[in-house]
Amino acid sequence: MTCDAGTVVAAVRAAAAAAAEHKTELTRLDREIGDGDHGENLARGFTAVVAKLDASAPETPAAVLKLVATTLISTVGGASGPLYGTAFLRAATAIGDASELDGALVVTGLTAARDGVVARGKAEPGDKTMVDALTPAVQAAAAAADSGGDAAAVLSAAADAAAEGAEATTPLQARKGRASYLGERSIGHRDPGATSASLLLRAMADAAAGGGA
C-alpha cells in the first residue's frame, strides 16, 4: 500500500470531512473554555482547502501539505489557523520532494508538524493545547515506524495516541491560548484543539489505510 500524493489528497479530504462532521462538537468544547468558534474555524478552513484541491492537482505529498498549510493560514481566523498552518508547512518542508511516504517519512513529517506548533505557540506538554495530542502522537508514530509500520500504520498509531492525549487534557489547567484566561476554571473541560488534532489524525489514518481513493 503506497502513500503517494493521491493518498495524501484523500487523507486531507477525509480530514476536511471530519472537520465538517465534528464542527458542532468542537465549537461546543470551545464555548466552555474559549470563544466558541473552533469548529467553525476549522470547517471554514477545510472547506477552503477542498475547494483548492478541486481546482488543482499538487504533484507531491509535500505540495499537497503546502497547499493545505497556506489555505488554513489564510482562512481559519483563529489561533488554530497559524498553528495547523505552520504544522502542515513544516511537515511539507521536512518530507522534501519524496513522491511516496513510508512510515519513517510520516514520522519525520509529524515530528516537524508538532515542532512547528511548539515554535509558533510556545506551548509545552501539559499546557492543555493541541500539543498534548501531537506529542504523544509523534512518540507513538516513531514506535510504530521502528517496528516496521507503513505510512498508514504509523498514522493510525499516531491517531490513537492523539485521542488519548486529547482525552487527558480534561483535568489540566490551560496555560496557553484563550482557555488560559480561565485559570483554574479551565480544569474539567477537554481542549478543543487537542480534540480536533486527534480527529484529523484519525481521519487521515483511515483514509491512508483505505489506499487513497
Added chain:
Amino acid sequence: MTCDAGTVVAAVRAAAAAAAEHKTELTRLDREIGDGDHGENLARGFTAVVAKLDASAPETPAAVLKLVATTLISTVGGASGPLYGTAFLRAATAIGDASELDGALVVTGLTAARDGVVARGKAEPGDKTMVDALTPAVQAAAAAADSGGDAAAVLSAAADAAAEGAEATTPLQARKGRASYLGERSIGHRDPGATSASLLLRAMADAAAGGGA
C-alpha cells in the same frame, strides 16, 4: 450696577459668543498638544447653552449657572465638558439663592468653580491646564473684592489674571490631560483650556460691566 440673573444670562451669552468667535484658535492650540477639538467642543456646548437660555428664564444667578453646567456636561464631549460643567455647578451651589451678586459673591463663586475643576481633574497649578488660568483669577478676584470692587470689577480682575496665567502656560510641561502624553514636547505651546478659561472670563466680565443687556 447690579449683577442679577439677567446680567448673568447676558454674561453667559457673551461667553457663548466668545467661544464661537475663538473656536478656530482654540482648536488650533489643541491640535498642537491635544486632539484638535477644544474649540469645537466649547462652541458645541455653548450653542446648546444659548438654545436652553432662549427657551427658559432661570430666575436666580445660581439657576443660570446650573443650567450652563448641566448643558456643558451633556454636550461638550471632551475633558473640558465635565471640567467647566463642574466649575459652573460648584459656583451655582456656592452662591446659593442670592438674587444679586456683589464682588464677594463673585469671589465665592469663582473659588468654588476653581476648586471644582481641581476636584474633578486633580491638576495642580503648573500642570499646564485651565487651573493655571483659574487659580490666578481667583486670587486677583479676591484682591479686587477686598478693595471694594463690585461684581464686574472683580470679574474683570479675574479675567486679566487668567489671561496672564494662560500666557504663562506656554513654557510649562503638561502633567494632566491629553497634552501630558506629549511629555516634554508639550513645552512651548499655550494650553487650550487655560486660554478658553481666560477668554470666557473676559467676555463675562465685559458683559457684566455693560450692565447685563
Added chain:
Amino acid sequence: MSVGIVLVSHSAQLAAGVLEVAQQMAPGVRIVAAGGMEDGGIGTSFDTITAAVQQADDGDGDGVVLLYDLGSGYLTTETAVEFLEPELGERVTIVDTPFVEGAVSAALTASFGADRKAVVSAALEARTANGPGGVRSVDEM
C-alpha cells in the same frame, strides 16, 4: 444575575468592537458600549454613559464596573457616576486599566458570577495583549 460592564470610549466603533470581542468569550454578561458622542463624533457622552450604566445594572445589587479608554474619558465617566441615583451610584466602580484587556478579563470573571470586587480585580490584573510573543522590552527587538 451578574456584575454588568460598561465600556466608555471616545469612539462608538471602539466600544462596539471591544463589546463584540468580550461578549464572544462571556456570552451571558451584560456588557454595554458607551462610545462616542451622540452625534457619532469622537468624544464621550454623559447621557450615553448614564444610560449605559442603568442598562448594565441588573437590579439585583451586583453592580456595574466601568472601563474607559483614555484619561479624558474618566472625567465624563466620573461625572456621570456622581449624577446617578446614589443607590445605583454606590454599586458602581470605575477602573483604571487597559481598555481591551481589562474588558475581556472583567467580562469573563463576571460570567462566572463573581462579585464586583473580583471583577475589578480581574480587570486590574489584565496588563498586556498577552500573546505567546511580541516584544516586551526594546532589548528584544
Added chain:
Amino acid sequence: MSVGIVLVSHSAQLAAGVLEVAQQMAPGVRIVAAGGMEDGGIGTSFDTITAAVQQADDGDGDGVVLLYDLGSGYLTTETAVEFLEPELGERVTIVDTPFVEGAVSAALTASFGADRKAVVSAALEARTANGPGGVRSVDEM
C-alpha cells in the same frame, strides 16, 4: 517619513475605532487597521494583516510597529510577518502591550518622527487608561 502602525484586532470595529482615536492625536501618521476576518466575522486575517503592513510601510526604511488585541491574534500576526518579503519583514516589530493605550502612544511618538525603537518603547510604556482617577487597586473600592 515616519514609522507606520498596524492595529491587528479580532474585530473590524475595534481596529477602526482605535485607529480613529489614535489618528485624531497623530494626524500625519500611517496607521492601518487590520481587524476581523475577510467576511467581517470575529477573528484575525493573515491576508488583511499582510496588506496592512505593506500599506503602513512608507518605503523609506522606517518600518512598521504592529499591535494586537488578544494573545491569539499574535499567532496570525507573527505568521504574516514571517511570510513578508524578508527585506520588509526585518523592519517590522510586533509589540505585546495594551492595545488602545499602546496604539495612542505609538502613534503620537511616530508623529514626532521618532524611530522604530522609540515607537516600540513608547507603546510598551503605555500601561493603563491613565485618567485622573479610576481605582488602581481593589483597596480603593
